[in-house]
Amino acid sequence: MTESLLPGGAAAASPPKPRIAVLKLASCDGCQLAFLGLGDKLLELSRMVEIVHFAEAGPIGPLTGLDITFIEGSLSTREDLAMVQAVRKESRILVTIGACATSGGIQALRNLSSGTPLSGLYPSPQVIDFLDRSTPVASEVPVDLELWGCPVTGEQILRTLRSLLSGALPPVERDKVCLECKRRQLPCVMVTKGIPCLGPVTLTGCGALCPAFDRGCYGCFGPAENPETASLALRFSGLGLVPGEIARRFLFINNNAPVFLGEGARWQEGSPHE
């Protein structure tokens, strides 16, 4: 991307600020909180852009003439879908933030059940116009940039905004969490403690947060490039996990990401090697 986001071009005397919106679909609000968690940096940001719509933070202006729209949450209702289709037409750049918007999130687990027991979840499910499946935003409209994470980090958001405001796409992470462990010189929790860890198949970006606290990664940044999920699943089996546990490792936050969905499904009914 070479074109400046500044309407009228960066050379104009007093160009209007780029218009930004932050929207929420079906989600927990965690990724929006990553914006709010920026604190002083968010104030600095608000001097560079016009935050037109960000209900969690206050502004609820019209969703028209937008330069960058960030969307949190998965498509779960017909109302979500209509909003996303309308906003796509009004946005020069559409960015999905977090596992829900980018892969369908934890709520996509309902896609795996034969009948969603909505009556057990909502007192009046008939007032909610559910879609048949819970899906990522990109399944219905073109998305320019996808930020993985559950939640995304403030640093990811800032880096993305700064790049877009300067007319460039942000660098894309391709490494696995394991590489981050090596860079940080963290002892591998799987090798040293036998803790199952999805780091070998998960995209980095979190700074190997969980292994730094002696926990295995549970894949919240989604699949890395060329993930060897079959080998890792066998390693989990060697660590004593039964097939159902292995399936659940993959069918978790990013259960709807095709490579995790495929590996999870292979182990759901028992070991694929028996």
Ligand code: SF4
């Ligand atoms: S702790 Fe997990 S992410 Fe870190 S090196 Fe070991 S397997 Fe990879």
Ligand code: SF4
């Ligand atoms: S280590 Fe894994 S689960 Fe933990 S924050 Fe990073 S990507 Fe997410």
